[in-house]
Amino acid sequence: MMQLIKEECFMKNIAGITFFLSSFLIGELALADSIAIENKDKLNVKVMYGDTVYMKNNDERSYDARNPKEGEEWIRVVFSSSKGSEDFLDLKLRSSYGIDDAGRGCNYSLLMTEKSGWKLVGSDSGECTRSQDNYEPEAPHAHAYTVKNESEIPVYPAFSVEKDNDFSSDSVLGYLKPEESRVYSTTTGYWKNINVKDHVQVGFYNPYTTSYVKCSNELGLIDKESDFVFTKDHQCEKAK
Structure with missing residues (x-):
C-alpha cells in the first residue's frame, strides 16, 4: 500500500512539473515576434529590426523570432534578385515597446521567388501587418498552401505524400508556435525534399498526444491556394 501511495504521488509530481513547464514554454512562445521565410530561388535576404541587421543569408528556409528592443517597432525584409534589383517589405511588430496590449507578437511567413512574385501571411486584425498576395505559381501544381496554428500549444505541420495517412x-x-504560420508549395524546400508533386494530404503533429491531426481523410489534388488551421480545440479546419 505504501508503495502504491509513493508511486501515485510521484506521478502527480511529474504531471505537475510537465504542466508547469508546458505553461511556461507556451507563454514564452506566444510573446515574440517572428518571421519564417521560404526562399526557393536563394535570393539574398536581409532582415532588419529598426536599423539593426539580425539576419542576412540566401538560405532556402530561414526563421527568426525575438522580442525587439525599444525603437524596433518595424521589421524590414530586403530581398535582392540575381540581377541586382532590390525590393523590401516593412512589417509591424506587436511585442515592441510602445505598443499597447502586446500580449502576443506579430507572426509572419513569407514565400518569395525571383519570377513568380511573393506571398506574405500576416494578420487580418489588430496591430500587425495584413496579409498580401503577389504570388503567381509558375507550374500547374505550385499553388501556395498555408498552415496556421491558432491553438495555445506548439505543433508541427505534417504531410502525407505517397499514400493516405502516412x-x-x-x-x-x-x-509551429501559437499564432505562427508557414507557406508551402511544390517548389519550396520541404515539399521538394519529401517529393510533393500534384497531390498532398495536410495535417498537424500534436506533441502532447503524440498523434497526427488530419485535415482530410485522403490525398488531395493541389489545384488552388488553400489554408489549413490548427484550431483552439486541437482540430484541423480548411479555411479555404
Missing part, C-alpha cells in the same frame, strides 16, 4: 512532420524550422 504523415511525416516538418520539424526543420522547429515548432
